Amino acid sequence: MKPSSLELQALAIVLPFVAPIFGLLIGSFLNVCIVRLPKEESVVTPRSHCPKCGHMIAWYENIPVFSFLFLRGRCRGCGEPISWLYPIIEFLNGAMFLFLALMFGPSMEFLKYAVFGALMLALVVTDFRERILPDELTFVGIAAGAGFSLLTPVGDGTAAWITQAFTRNGFATPWPPIMVSALDSLLGAIAGAATLWCVREGYYLWRGVEGMGFGDLKLMAAVGAFVGLKVTLLTIFLGSVLGSILGGGFIFLSRGRDTAYELPFGTFLGVAAIFGALWGKEVVHWYLLKLSY
Numbered sequence: 001m002k003p004s005s006l007e008l009q010a011l012a013i014v015l016p017f018v019a020p021i022f023g024l025l026i027g028s029f030l031n032v033c034i035v036r037l038p039k040e041e042s043v044v045t046p047r048s049h050c051p052k053c054g055h056m057i058a059w060y061e062n063i064p065v066f067s068f069l070f071l072r073g074r075c076r077g078c079g080e081p082i083s084w085l086y087p088i089i090e091f092l093n094g095a096m097f098l099f100l101a102l103m104f105g106p107s108m109e110f111l112k113y114a115v116f117g118a119l120m121l122a123l124v125v126t127d128f129r130e131r132i133l134p135d136e137l138t139f140v141g142i143a144a145g146a147g148f149s150l151l152t153p154v155g156d157g158t159a160a161w162i163t164q165a166f167t168r169n170g171f172a173t174p175w176p177p178i179m180v181s182a183l184d185s186l187l188g189a190i191a192g193a194a195t196l197w198c199v200r201e202g203y204y205l206w207r208g209v210e211g212m213g214f215g216d217l218k219l220m221a222a223v224g225a226f227v228g229l230k231v232t233l234l235t236i237f238l239g240s241v242l243g244s245i246l247g248g249g250f251i252f253l254s255r256g257r258d259t260a261y262e263l264p265f266g267t268f269l270g271v272a273a274i275f276g277a278l279w280g281k282e283v284v285h286w287y288l289l290k291l292s293y
């Protein structure tokens with residue numbers, strides 16, 4: 001049943017207040033994922049506790065951002081400092097959900113990009129801290145991207161172009177929009193994984209060492225499943241540029257002292273993917289217009 005316009009208006013008024021609260025709570029769960037998944041621990045049990053003294057964290061010590069401020073960043077059991085990471089992740093996710101609520105309003109797009117953004121935030125931070133992109137997050141991303149393509153159109157245009165090319169010549173009947181969207185999601189996932197596979201193989205042939213893990217490949221498959229082929233390629237391009245600038249800067253600053261430093265490529269790709277998901281279509285459109293002149 002579709003909501004009436006009055007119900008939608010009411011939702012539109014409530015959403016900017018509910019979304020950031022929801023975002024803070026999800027952010028709190030992302031912290032659990034970021035800390036536990038690289039250690040292959042369960043994100044469900046045991047309940048949250050201080051890693052130093054084992055003090056069990058009560059619900060009122062676990063309120064996103066506020067508890068950290070209230071406790072002045074220290075464990076109530078042993079007084080050891082609590083990582084700044086926790087309130088920052090919670091705040092970022094809350095702010096992102098508010099931004100998405102204002103950008104998309106009460107819609108399936110809002111849900112889709114909230115799920116996408118939260119996953120990317122967790123992956124960006126995990127890769128930065130541990131150089132690991134956990135399968136739990138990338139596989140959930142691939143499945144969620146494919147699922148959302150059935151609920152709201154990916155709208156990349158590539159699938160529409162391919163299917164129309166066939167139907168124009170009378171080879172097939174026109175595809176229903178939901179199938180076109182699913183094909184866009186599939187093409188995006190394949191493009192993301194295949195491009196990074198080529199980069200990986202190319203680097204191996206060139207340097208004789210593995211420069212990239214399979215995590216980056218699965219990450220880009222997940223991004224592709226959400227955003228489709230064109231924005232996926234844009235994301236890889238932007239992520240590589242970002243990595244070259246920041247990575248080059250780091251190597252320059254460390255002056256060869258730390259040449260074995262492994263760049264968090266997944267972090268750059270994740271940041272680029274969030275930008276790409278929100279504004280990539282405009283960038284691609286602008287670029288294709290330029291090309292056609």
Ligand SMILES: [Zn+2]
Pocket residue numbers: 050051052053054055075076077078079080
């Ligand atoms: Zn403690």
